Amino acid sequence: MPAPAVAIEGLSHRYGSHEALSDLSLHIEEGALHGLLGPNGSGKTTLFRILSTLMPPSEGQASVFGLSTTDEPSAVRARLGSVFQDYALDENLSVRENLRFQGALYGLRGEALQERIKHLLTLFDVYDRADDRVDTLSGGLQRRVDLARGLLHRPELLLLDEPTTGLDPMARRTFWQAIDRLREDEGTTLLVATHLMEEAERCDQVAILANGRLVANGSPDALKAELGGEMLWIESDDPSALRDHIESQFGIRADIAGESLQIAHEDAPQLLSSLYEALGDHIRSATVRQPTLEDVFVSRAGVQPDDEPKGVLRNS
Numbered sequence: 001m002p003a004p005a006v007a008i009e010g011l012s013h014r015y016g017s018h019e020a021l022s023d024l025s026l027h028i029e030e031g032a033l034h035g036l037l038g039p040n041g042s043g044k045t046t047l048f049r050i051l052s053t054l055m056p057p058s059e060g061q062a063s064v065f066g067l068s069t070t071d072e073p074s075a076v077r078a079r080l081g082s083v084f085q086d087y088a089l090d091e092n093l094s095v096r097e098n099l100r101f102q103g104a105l106y107g108l109r110g111e112a113l114q115e116r117i118k119h120l121l122t123l124f125d126v127y128d129r130a131d132d133r134v135d136t137l138s139g140g141l142q143r144r145v146d147l148a149r150g151l152l153h154r155p156e157l158l159l160l161d162e163p164t165t166g167l168d169p170m171a172r173r174t175f176w177q178a179i180d181r182l183r184e185d186e187g188t189t190l191l192v193a194t195h196l197m198e199e200a201e202r203c204d205q206v207a208i209l210a211n212g213r214l215v216a217n218g219s220p221d222a223l224k225a226e227l228g229g230e231m232l233w234i235e236s237d238d239p240s241a242l243r244d245h246i247e248s249q250f251g252i253r254a255d256i257a258g259e260s261l262q263i264a265h266e267d268a269p270q271l272l273s274s275l276y277e278a279l280g281d282h283i284r285s286a287t288v289r290q291p292t293l294e295d296v297f298v299s300r301a302g303v304q305p306d307d308e309p310k311g312v313l314r315n316s
């Protein structure tokens with residue numbers, strides 16, 4: 001069997017005494033679009049730094065297509081590309097100049113480099129802006145140029161760290177269309193950190209990190225099915241008091257999500273009528289619905305997804 005695109009075994013990382021990653025094991029199959037979800041500070045960037053060979057882990061190992069990130073870092077770097085939140089473009093240079101410069105760092109030059117630049121910019125629908133300075137492009141276009149930059153050397157694995165932060169919904173959609181074209185065209189394996197549930201829904205597999213630990217991993221449908229049955233959302237003036245009542249009187253788990261309580265149950269309507277009977281005074285309103293990935297996140301990570309960090313990009 002070929003090695004998986006990424007194999008992470010027993011990975012831990014400490015900054016001083018703070019454990020940012022804790023005994024993480026995870027495989028990413030070749031050709032997959034694998035999402036990485038987690039609250040702020042859950043260890044996503046730390047994992048990306050280790051995978052991209054920027055630092056060794058404190059314990060455990062990670063390999064990319066069978067190559068160890070610590071023992072064979074240059075071979076790993078040749079096979080992976082990264083597009084991180086702070087994009088790596090020089091705003092004072094044109095799109096083409098940026099890509100030529102980046103290509104040269106990977107030993108690409110001449111006709112082959114020109115062709116590769118043209119191919120990627122055309123694939124991502126920005127070729128008509130090739131000779132414009134980067135600072136004249138909208139945020140959405142800059143992200144697509146940065147994506148082209150990360151792909152110049154034909155990496156088989158691409159790490160994307162919150163690639164659409166700061167973009168409006170339209171620019172986000174266009175960015176994801178570019179990703180779809182990339183997968184069709186080059187079959188690239190993608191690991192993408194995101195805080196957006198609709199982006200995680202697009203992934204074949206989703207891993208959820210909380211406090212440096214892997215708390216869930218599977219396809220979005222499988223993760224939702226694991227919650228079991230339907231979701232009951234209850235609004236209350238005092239969700240934590242209501243949770244304590246429910247847990248002690250009914251012996252079932254309830255998670256607090258903002259002003260609501262979230263309960264997964266195989267017969268949520270029946271449970272709701274029992275709750276109304278016993279604790280009606282504490283319930284402001286309630287809804288029953290099919291589980292979403294956000295429900296999975298709340299249940300596994302124990303917190304609600306973070307709000308979008310404030311971006312400074314101009315959109316379109």
Ligand SMILES: Nc1ncnc2c1ncn2[C@@H]1O[C@H](COP(=O)(O)OP(=O)(O)OP(=O)(O)O)[C@@H](O)[C@H]1O
Nearest residue numbers: 015018019020038039040041042043044045046047
């Ligand atoms: N260089 C560092 N020195 C000390 N602590 C660090 C360092 N980098 C990260 N940390 C801590 O390690 C933990 C994991 O951080 P990391 O940046 O990997 O999380 P993250 O999931 O990427 O967060 P975010 O979504 O906010 O980018 C956090 O508690 C963070 O404060």
